[in-house]
Amino acid sequence: MYDAIVVGARCAGSPTAMLLARSGYNVLLVDKATFPSDIMSTHYIHQPGVAMLKRWGVLDALMATGCPPITNVTLSFGDVTINPPPPPDDAPMQYAICPRRTILDKLLVDAAVDAGAELREGFSVREVVMDGDRATGVRGSVKGGDEVTETARIVIGADGLHSKVAAAVQPKEYDTKPTLSFAYYAYWSGFDLDGAELHFGEDAGALVFPTHDGKACIATAGSTGGFHEFRKDVETNYLAVLEKFPSIAERLKGAKREERFIGTNDQPNYFRKPYGPGWALVGDSGYHRDFATGLGITDAFRDVQLLADAIDAGFSERQPLDEALAGYEQRRNEIAKPLYDITCEIASGNDVDLAMFMQFGAAMQAMQDMMVAADAEVPA
Ligand SMILES: Cc1cc2nc3c(=O)[nH]c(=O)nc-3n(C[C@H](O)[C@H](O)[C@H](O)COP(=O)(O)OP(=O)(O)OC[C@H]3O[C@@H](n4cnc5c(N)ncnc54)[C@H](O)[C@@H]3O)c2cc1C
Missing domain, CATH: 3.30.9.100 (D-Amino Acid Oxidase; Chain A, domain 2)
Incomplete structure (x- = not known):
């Protein structure tokens, strides 16, 4: 029996597995894909997301692949073009990046394995094993292989927009908006x-x-x-x-x-309750928004850290697990909601103007501040 099984090994799953393995947990990380491989994304990562890569110790390796740092952003509305000022000198991160997923995801998978997670690539989860309303494991196989069942204290769905884990546990969905x-x-x-x-x-x-x-x-x-x-x-x-x-x-x-x-054209907007008995969701499986603001990876990195901290707090009995996971949902929503609202506004094509981008910048700054504050609270 594993402490955690993580389904999906890209920007949500691999760092979750990495952080849990670094905390000493026995982690199985599975993905039906093999790595390196691509996935649909224009893969822009905002400064707070880049700061997470730095915190996790994988940024240097990524930048060494020739990923260009992005310090200049141009917004253009008809005849009006502006370049928002760069972050202040004491900001935790000075640049954004847009790494190819073939490179980013492979680095993250490798970081999870280096941390001690067991990786099964090409492994398709067909079913989440339930005992009543509690998730206890997964059933699946590698292509052409025998079906196997693996069990864990927690099954983490990091399996994206069409999450099999979410489909099995049927989380409450809220603040939903259709594809815009x-x-x-x-x-x-x-x-x-x-x-x-x-x-x-x-x-x-x-x-x-x-x-x-x-x-x-x-x-x-x-x-x-x-x-x-x-x-x-x-x-x-x-x-x-x-x-x-x-x-x-x-x-x-x-x-x-x-x-x-x-x-x-498949870009629904939703929040899902990201935890329940024996399961948790992270990344697109738990929260999805239009691509318009390029937030998916930055959001995933933020929530990975919040979720891994919550699971560790629960498993190490510093806090009841349910309470810690409720804190994960609450903090995720506090940070994400203002950005979600702006994203939906922009995606709907209504009145996209400079004021909206000023709000976006402020919400992004709030996200960075809250992540720094959360950092300070995490026990070393
Ligand atoms: C057109 C477009 C442009 C985008 N542009 C940006 C952008 O510029 N910046 C940004 O931050 N975000 C962008 N996004 C969003 C971003 O790509 C996602 O938010 C991000 O990939 C979510 O990461 P994830 O790890 O949650 O899921 P995914 O990256 O979707 O990974 C899920 C993994 O789970 C695996 N999996 C699924 N089901 C199973 C199963 N049953 N068994 C085993 N494995 C399984 C899959 O193989 C996959 O590897 C864009 C999205 C789209 C569609």
Whole structure:
């Protein structure tokens, strides 16, 4: 019997397994994917998320892969372009990053294994084993292998938007909003980059993020109602959106698209109760918001730390486990809710303006402050 089984080994699952293993727990980490591998994401990580990577000791290895630090952000609304001031000198992190998931997720998986977690790649969880309303383990197999059952004190669903763990434990969902926007993105070489860019038009938007190998991840977004028309001819429609933003269109002339288009209209917005008897949820399985503000990974890192601290407090009997996990939910929601509301506003395409981004900056700062404060509370 394991102390914890973590289902899903990307930005939510691997660091959860890593932190629990570092605290001395016996952890099984499983994923149906093998690593390195990609997953749909434009993978921008805000400063508080980068600060978590630093705290966990994996940032240096990531930056050594040639991941460009992002210190300049450009927001453009029609004719108005602004560059928000950089973080103050004493901020815990000075830059954002946009690492390829092939690289980031593999580093995180390796960090979990280095910490002592047992990894099973290519292992698909087919069922969460329940004893009444208590989760006691998982049943699954590697491709073509025999089905096995593994048991644990806690089963952690870090298995993303279509979480099998969440489907099994049926958590309460709240503050839900349906999909509001769709996105398509591709990677370009030869695109002149100067930090991250967010361009807002009347009925569409575009993002430019610098990533590994000097490439630009360029995404377009529109209201969900336009998805089916858009996908009839993705290339033409994607380029038509970028044409609306002259500064992008101009630079695109000398650039080359290096990879296929990737897109989705599957972006529900929800909070879920992230714990119950024998189970917990972290990352997209417990909280999901539109991609518009590029928050998923930063959110996941924050919640990983909160969840791992709560489980450790419970397992080590410093606090009743249920009470500690209730604290995880409460703190997650306190930090996430203002950013969630702004994200839904932006994704709905209503009145995206500078004021909203000032609010976003303030909410992001509050997130950083609360994470620093939470840090101070965690016993060494
Ligand atoms: C178009 C788009 C753009 C985005 N852009 C950004 C961005 O710029 N910045 C940002 O921060 N976020 C972005 N996001 C969101 C971000 O990618 C997610 O929030 C993040 O990947 C969530 O991490 P996770 O670990 O919770 O889940 P995932 O990354 O989805 O990982 C879940 C893992 O669970 C595994 N799994 C699932 N089911 C099973 C099973 N039954 N058995 C075993 N394994 C299983 C999967 O194989 C997968 O590896 C974007 C999302 C989209 C769709």
